[in-house]
Amino acid sequence: MIDAYVYIHYRASDMTPLYVGKGSGYRHRQVTGRNRYWNRVVAKHGFVSKVVARDLTDKAALDLEMCIIA
Secondary structure (H helix, E strand, O other): OEEEEEEEEEEOOOOOEEEEEEEOOOHHHOOOOOOHHHHHHHHHHOEEEEEEEEEEEHHHHHHHHHHHHO
16 A cells, blocks of 8 residues: 655754654654653654655655664
8 A cells, every 4th residue: 555654753943853753644743652752852842744755655664764764
């Protein structure tokens, strides 16, 4: 299925990358289901979400996510 994407969350205060993830639907905008570190940083700085690649297979999205993180 080709409906996955890769996104990056940035700190709203200085646009420092905070998190790289893959998802579908509106996952890049969700604030639930995040870890304690993400919640603390976002509470202090806010976040901006940018989708960097769309219309990917799950495998392609996972590969790109790992590549960006590396």
